[in-house]
Amino acid sequence: MNSSPAVANSHIKLTIEGRLANIGMVGAVTRILSSESGFSVMSSTEIELAVVEAVTNVIKYGLLELPSSDVELSLTYYEQYLAIEISDLGIPMPSQALEDADGSVFDYLEHDMDTWPTSGMGLSLIKAVMDRVEYSSMNGRNTLRLIKLMESVDATTDS
Amino acid sequence: MNSSPAVANSHIKLTIEGRLANIGMVGAVTRILSSESGFSVMSSTEIELAVVEAVTNVIKYGLLELPSSDVELSLTYYEQYLAIEISDLGIPMPSQALEDADGSVFDYLEHDMDTWPTSGMGLSLIKAVMDRVEYSSMNGRNTLRLIKLMESVDATTDS
């Protein structure tokens, strides 16, 4: 563990209308910023995946009745990690949904076609690729907070 | 000229703190979105250049006394053009600055080193690479509006 406080290098906020057609933009922006900020190609893809899954859920479920409402994405690149917040004013995620997504959807039987999943993978994927996933809903605003650590963090000692 | 109204494909709004360190992000995002939206590599570079010049000016001049104020960038990709708005709540650009930037800064003498410009090129570059440049300042909000036409626009007839 490094005891020095993280240094904020840059922060960017993106706002899109909650339409599935806008997802590609969000993904492309997230990937390019992550890779320019020092994440590997593979980590950048994982970050892109998590953000796309999260924004898709907001559009598909949270904004179902509010098709033109906005989704806000905030990316803050610290020295040792990236903090992402995806927030909206739609219907909150059911309280147990995040906990339920425990990766068991991937415990299907390879030889039994009937057990292969075709949906219900999004939240489990987010949890698989992110180092921390938290959800909160306050005053009508829902926020999913994702943390991804930098690969190259080494436990340096302060001099 | 095509008489059909432009179809908005996607719109994204970016907000950054007005610090020079954030310029790289803005440039990278602008380039990737432009190229994903169908602009050529060269046009995407030109769009990136114009946005970087404009945001730099806001930070260097407009937000000089307000170093932590935000810069908003809005990108709207229509079928036949891209509309960019860069807006801030800082000091407005002097009214004649945009008009003064008539490209004459590039009329230096190749053989006379003393005439080579080392600054004052930003606004002229924006005008050189964009198809339309407009500036307005209202209720404390300054907005630079840039238009770049899609290369592949052909004058189709409505059927």
Added chain:
Amino acid sequence: MTLENITIKLNVGSKKMENMTIKHQGAVAIIEPQRKRIDASFAIKFREDVVALVEQGQKKLVLNMTNVEFIDSSGLGAVVSIMKVIGGNQNLTLCYVKDSVLAVFKLTRMDKIFIILPNEEEAVARLQP
């Protein structure tokens, strides 16, 4: 009719909206999605188009993923659906799967189910008797 026209208008825009190309080689159809991204904005249409082909009698498929740079869980769900409809991995192979796409197959263990081959020739050959 009006809706049809609007669709066409969007399609002639700057974005390449063509969804996929289909080639035939013997009993095998080679499908090449013409999108960089298979996400929730495309997954349903993609699955429907391919499933329609299978239901028309196409029994062996290669998915040539050369253009696809990103897939999410809805895209993967579409591919799994197609696999189910066509009856398993003796009838469907994939090729030119980029690392960023393969990563999602691995995260979901789907790399154990799908037969992923380096190129189209091998992907087609694997399906021929």
Added chain:
Amino acid sequence: MTLENITIKLNVGSKKMENMTIKHQGAVAIIEPQRKRIDASFAIKFREDVVALVEQGQKKLVLNMTNVEFIDSSGLGAVVSIMKVIGGNQNLTLCYVKDSVLAVFKLTRMDKIFIILPNEEEAVARLQP
């Protein structure tokens, strides 16, 4: 001292903050900016570092632009300043200039002033007597 420490902290972060590398070949110094972008956040520092080198007596320079993917008017202004300090294009050449960077030289007609060569060998050779 405190400021120094803060700078070092930033430098050991994930971002490669090393600004440029310098190699020597005879009387020629080859400078390679280690940044993808030469914009207003880097232009002044870049100019100062190179001008310091010239003022220390370095009379011939190659700018190897292999890492640079983007330059804006402040970056270009820095390069022009360096050219002025070193006394013109018989003492400074550029190489590995990417199209995106060359575009800005062309827009400002600076491609007429700078000698831009395809590779480092030719850029060095041009400066040797």
